[in-house]
Amino acid sequence: AQSVTQLDSQVPVFEEAPVELRCNYSSSVSVYLFWYVQYPNQGLQLLLKYLSGSTLVKGINGFEAEFNKSQTSFHLRKPSVHISDTAEYFCAVSERRQLTFGSGTQLTVLP
Amino acid sequence: NAGVMQNPRHLVRRRGQEARLRCSPMKGHSHVYWYRQLPEEGLKFMVYLQKENIIDESGMPKERFSAEFPKEGPSILRIQQVVRGDSAAYFCASSPEGPNYGYTFGSGTRLTVV
Numbered sequence: 001a002q003s004v005t006q007l008d009s010q011v012p013v014f015e016e017a018p019v020e021l022r023c024n025y026s027s028s029v030s031v032y033l034f035w036y037v038q039y040p041n042q043g044l045q046l047l048l049k050y051l052s053g054s055t056l057v058k059g060i061n062g063f064e065a066e067f068n069k070s071q072t073s074f075h076l077r078k079p080s081v082h083i084s085d086t087a088e089y090f091c092a093v094s095e096r097r098q099l100t101f102g103s104g105t106q107l108t109v110l111p
Numbered sequence: 112n113a114g115v116m117q118n119p120r121h122l123v124r125r126r127g128q129e130a131r132l133r134c135s136p137m138k139g140h141s142h143v144y145w146y147r148q149l150p151e152e153g154l155k156f157m158v159y160l161q162k163e164n165i166i167d168e169s170g171m172p173k174e175r176f177s178a179e180f181p182k183e184g185p186s187i188l189r190i191q192q193v194v195r196g197d198s199a200a201y202f203c204a205s206s207p208e209g210p211n212y213g214y215t216f217g218s219g220t221r222l223t224v225v
Binding site: 032034036041042043044045046049051090094097098099100101102103104 | 115117144146152153154155156159166167169170202204209210211212213214215216217218219221
């Protein structure tokens, strides 16, 4: 069985500061990894995905993530956040027939 | 190219009534997934369908819940005899080739059982 752990449920950060949202997964087979963002009362929007190839993945809105197989991590980063980045962020792993999501990290960007 | 369309956006049902949630996948997508999001929780997988077939329903409650994706028309998630604990946001997603390449999500249906 696979699982996804998002280590921080809440991350407050000041505007223009860097941020890292942590995600670890457990799986014994090759995985595909995703980060989604959910704004209030909306659906999930795909930020980026790792399928294969380069371990550094660039996504939309200036976000990037690095796949680290030895540490089974896929942390999301942004060098300088904006107020508009305030949202819930979900890490997910695909294996077999479904995406399994972490419990989410609420990113709050403070002025 | 319209995204994944879900309706209604909000649905209020009294205990014991039936709830029908509809999902039209993106054009060209033949794989549909339903997820449930309870307050303060992440998304939980419910069911994965292709046209006229249920591929994986391991996340569906054994009773009162059913899903279909007919040859024509939207996918339907049906909840019979709703209870307060069914109150949640239900999200539909679609993909062109199966789950390994990521999904496109709809905006969800927020079901409130009173």
